[in-house]
Amino acid sequence: MKQVYIHGLGQTPANWEPVLRLLDAQSDCVCPDLTELISAESSSYPALFRAFSRFCNDLNAPLTLCGLSLGGILALHYAAQHPERVGALVLIAPQYRMPKQLLRLQNTLFRLMPGFMFRKAGFTKHQLIQLCGSMMELDLSGILPRISCPTLVLCGSRDRANKQACTELAQLLNRAELHILKGAGHELNREAPENLASLLQAFYTRI
Numbered sequence: 001m002k003q004v005y006i007h008g009l010g011q012t013p014a015n016w017e018p019v020l021r022l023l024d025a026q027s028d029c030v031c032p033d034l035t036e037l038i039s040a041e042s043s044s045y046p047a048l049f050r051a052f053s054r055f056c057n058d059l060n061a062p063l064t065l066c067g068l069s070l071g072g073i074l075a076l077h078y079a080a081q082h083p084e085r086v087g088a089l090v091l092i093a094p095q096y097r098m099p100k101q102l103l104r105l106q107n108t109l110f111r112l113m114p115g116f117m118f119r120k121a122g123f124t125k126h127q128l129i130q131l132c133g134s135m136m137e138l139d140l141s142g143i144l145p146r147i148s149c150p151t152l153v154l155c156g157s158r159d160r161a162n163k164q165a166c167t168e169l170a171q172l173l174n175r176a177e178l179h180i181l182k183g184a185g186h187e188l189n190r191e192a193p194e195n196l197a198s199l200l201q202a203f204y205t206r207i
Helices: 013-020 045-057 070-081 100-112 115-121 125-134 141-146 160-172 193-206
Strands: 002-006 063-068 086-092 151-156 176-181
Touching: 002 013, 002 070, 013 193, 045 070, 045 125, 063 070, 070 086, 070 141, 086 193, 100 125, 141 160, 151 160, 151 193, 160 176, 176 193
Parallel strands: 002 063, 063 086, 086 151, 151 176
Antiparallel strands: none
């Protein structure tokens, strides 16, 4: 299966390189750049999801989608909308129902930060504020039953903001298993590439 690795907010596709070097099937991997998928006219989540869907639709199915944080949300959303095209899911620290208070606080902090601090994130200050603002009403809980493929849900033990959502998500999906990586935080591809690659390889072998 074609493997699609989707980075999180503030990351780039390069953040997957330490993990992919440890996996067997690198030739079957693609890593879209979410900053390139964002439309110049709109940086909203619906616009990003439409662009991501077009990217995935151009690939030969079935797909294995592996996403971190925002990438996990996009992977989960696409799998629910196109279950016939997704053969397996790996969801790393995603939310399936957006925490509005956390997003409001995040956007308040974004507004107070100077623009140059967003350069490493890939997105501009305006794009991040629009993207996070447009996600406040996002709730995928109603379409989760559409997903029937094997799913691996991962979260770091120190990722307090997302651990509860990951636990709930693993219970809501029909064929999901949950692994909590001890001592790790939010960005598992950066913080624990060896452990992450080991869990991915074992999951891919089983399916």
